[in-house]
Amino acid sequence: MNLSYKGYLLLNGFLLFFISFNNVFNFNLIDFTLIMSIFLYSIKWNKSEWLVPLFLFAWGIFQDILLGINLGYSGSIFLFFYVLSQIISINGLFEEQKVKFIIFITALLLLFIFKNLFIYFNYQLNYLSVGELSAFLIMALLYMPLNSIIIYSQKKNEKIR
């Protein structure tokens, strides 16, 4: 079963609200795209869901226009973590929190390496810095509390149903 209309509305509202945070806050060490990725990775999506990726793609373009980044950057990060969440869910690893955390850290590391290699080869620029590394480490630290909140709220929602 896919999300209800209310569910889709809430999801899109949340995505818009979260993207709008970029307008207000400008932290050096906190990347809102990655925080959103934690949410997308932590939510247990329905296995037959096909509309959410389209929304994520569209909101990714929307965020890229707002931030002035080349189109496709945010969307690919959102969708990458969404796919990862679906893969671990299909393989029955979603409830294994330690494995889920290790997969998240590995994915984050891969993203970090890929981003830096891309900037290095495309702009001949060594972008690797303490600030950049710290931003990724903060995301790793934020994963646990955010994941707990989402799991708790999702379970609570299921009980109410």
Next chain:
Amino acid sequence: MRTSRNFYSRYVKKNSYISILIPIGLIILSFIFYFGRFDNSNLLNELRAKSINTVYSITSIVSSPISLIKNGLESIYEIQNIYEENQRFKEMQLLDSASFQEMVSMKLKIAQYESLLNASKDIEYDYRTSRIVGDFSNNFNGTLIVNSGKEENIEVDMPVSGSNGIIGRISHVGESLSRVLLISNINSRIPVIISEDGYHGMLIGQGRENPIVEFVEHIEKISIGDLVTTSGKGGIFPPFQLIGQVVGKNSDEIQISIFENIAALSHVKLLNYKLKKEN
């Protein structure tokens, strides 16, 4: 019973594949968009410039409650600082008036020399002050959004400065908003002059880190603390506009600390140097 169970499991399996294949297809599409850089084409560039207004308006409405709280807290903090700043300004007043007099006499002297040499007055320019409405300076593609656009005759490539020096140039112009490409942006390249002896180089944005200057001749003659200004080459930036000063150097590059604290800026000056030249 078994048949229906098998059918159900096949149905779920098929849908699971679809739920994976659709996002993977979209990731590939995003990659094509990103690496293909189609938004650099004229049509998409124009579309992007036009959509700034809509996208910004939607997000600013959604974020307005948080923005209101943030602005309120910032105002309280600013009021706390006003007293201290006032005291400091009073102490600096004498010193400032002396340096102001020095500057005025220097300017008059230069004007006299220029008229003697019959030099062209291409350094003169007008400017428009704009408020920063969106600050996205914290990532590798550092940009700002300012509240001036086509309605105010703003054009692409107009230089942008703060009170202490150049911070970037206009990259997209919407109806009432424009995007500023900051000098820290990794796509930014500005021809500069270093030190009083005028060594030329190219200022390259480094994202979160300090910008660097490359392609400098006689790099050994450059010292820490030397001023970095625009060279005026390329015709986008007026010459001799302050950018920053040298804070470090290697065998082939120089690290620069820019004078302007972009995060603390609320307003910027859009210099119509280019427009002046065309008129």
